[in-house]
Amino acid sequence: MPHYRRFSDASVSEKMLDSMFLITIGLGYLFALTHVFYSHAGRDGEAGLSVKDVEIAYFGESHQTRLGAALNGPMSGNLEKPEQKDVILEWIDAGTDEAAFNERIAPILNNNCIMCHSVEAEMGLPPLTSYPDVMKLTHTDTGASVQSLVRVSHIHLFGIAFILFFVGRIFILCEMNPMLKRVTVVIPFIAILIDITSWYITKIIPGFSYVVVLAGGLMGISLAMQILVSMYQMWIYKPKTDAHTLSEDKMHQ
Ligand code: HEC
Numbered sequence: 001m002p003h004y005r006r007f008s009d010a011s012v013s014e015k016m017l018d019s020m021f022l023i024t025i026g027l028g029y030l031f032a033l034t035h036v037f038y039s040h041a042g043r044d045g046e047a048g049l050s051v052k053d054v055e056i057a058y059f060g061e062s063h064q065t066r067l068g069a070a071l072n073g074p075m076s077g078n079l080e081k082p083e084q085k086d087v088i089l090e091w092i093d094a095g096t097d098e099a100a101f102n103e104r105i106a107p108i109l110n111n112n113c114i115m116c117h118s119v120e121a122e123m124g125l126p127p128l129t130s131y132p133d134v135m136k137l138t139h140t141d142t143g144a145s146v147q148s149l150v151r152v153s154h155i156h157l158f159g160i161a162f163i164l165f166f167v168g169r170i171f172i173l174c175e176m177n178p179m180l181k182r183v184t185v186v187i188p189f190i191a192i193l194i195d196i197t198s199w200y201i202t203k204i205i206p207g208f209s210y211v212v213v214l215a216g217g218l219m220g221i222s223l224a225m226q227i228l229v230s231m232y233q234m235w236i237y238k239p240k241t242d243a244h245t246l247s248e249d250k251m252h253q
Contacts, residue, residue, distance in 0.1 A: 007173045007234050015234045018170045022227045025163055029223060043073040055209035058202035060143030065092055067137040075113075084108045096138050101131050105180070143203055153196050164188050164223070171226040174233045184222055191219035 009016065037049050041119075044052040044061075056069060062073075072087045079085055087152070091105050109128045115121060117128040127133045168185045195215035202208040 005173055006175055006239070007230075008239055010173060010234075019231060019234060021166065022170065022230060025167060026224070026227050028163075029220065035222070039074055041073065042076060043069055051209050051213050054212050055202065055206045056143070058149075058199055058209065058212070059204075059206040065093050067134065068092055070137075078112050078116075079108070080112060080198065084112070091187045092138050096135060098131050101134065105134070105230045106131075144199070146200075146203070149199050149203070153199070156192070156196060160192050161189075164192070165229075167226050168222060171230050174229055175237075175239055176229075184226060188219045188222040188226075191215045191222065 010018075013168045040057050041047070042053065043048040043056040044050060046052075053073070056064065061069065068089055071088060076082070076085060088105055088108065091100055109117075113128045113141070113167070116123050117125045119127055119129070126137060128137075168188075172181060172185060174181065192215070195212060198208050198211040198215060202212055
């Protein structure tokens, strides 16, 4: 029977390197979750993160504009007073009248938004400095553009493939049922492929946002399991005796 490397064959320095890597990846993952929260929470107008928020991020919302979605979501924190959001949303609902814009909306945008949203700010963000500019953002929200999804997809696939590969390389040094190990190593890759595919499908079929969330969750759980089981086996678990000597012992009894 061939001998496969296990944690019991690894030196302490190798295990320290592995541990530091796993801890850093685990922390990075927690920050990624926090980032998802900050960039999508509240898009549906309710506090907190929900499947509906994810749906709006990708599919858009037929009765929500890009300006409204941003104000309900990531841009809400830029307003001095929460009531200003309602003033803008009511103006959109009432039909985006130009006189009302100059009177009530422009002052809010000038005070809270144009330091980032203007050509002068050079941040590459849609300007909010004139009525025609703002009108471009008050049409129906069509969700993430294919171009932005493609950008995020390629970054995610390259980055996550490396993370999963190295975490998996460490995890296969664990002692466990080989079938369970094979499944655990493969699942996060399948999950991320399903996750990213379903971003695009959600653009067409909004209900697919559930698959986005489930696949993302599945990847998170399997990554967490690989990190925790690896750390446990590296430092706490003591293999009693290997299967080979065990069966030999039995024969001699
Ligand atoms: C500190 C800089 C900053 C301020 C202030 C700011 N924004 Fe933004 N805004 C951003 C950045 C960065 C993005 C792009 C990233 C994102 O979508 O989260 C963005 C995105 C947006 C979008 C989405 C644009 C799109 O392509 O769909 C809208 C709409 C928006 N902001 C409106 C506002 C409004 C209204 C205000 C004022 C209440 C405001 N922003 C204040 C930085 C800012």
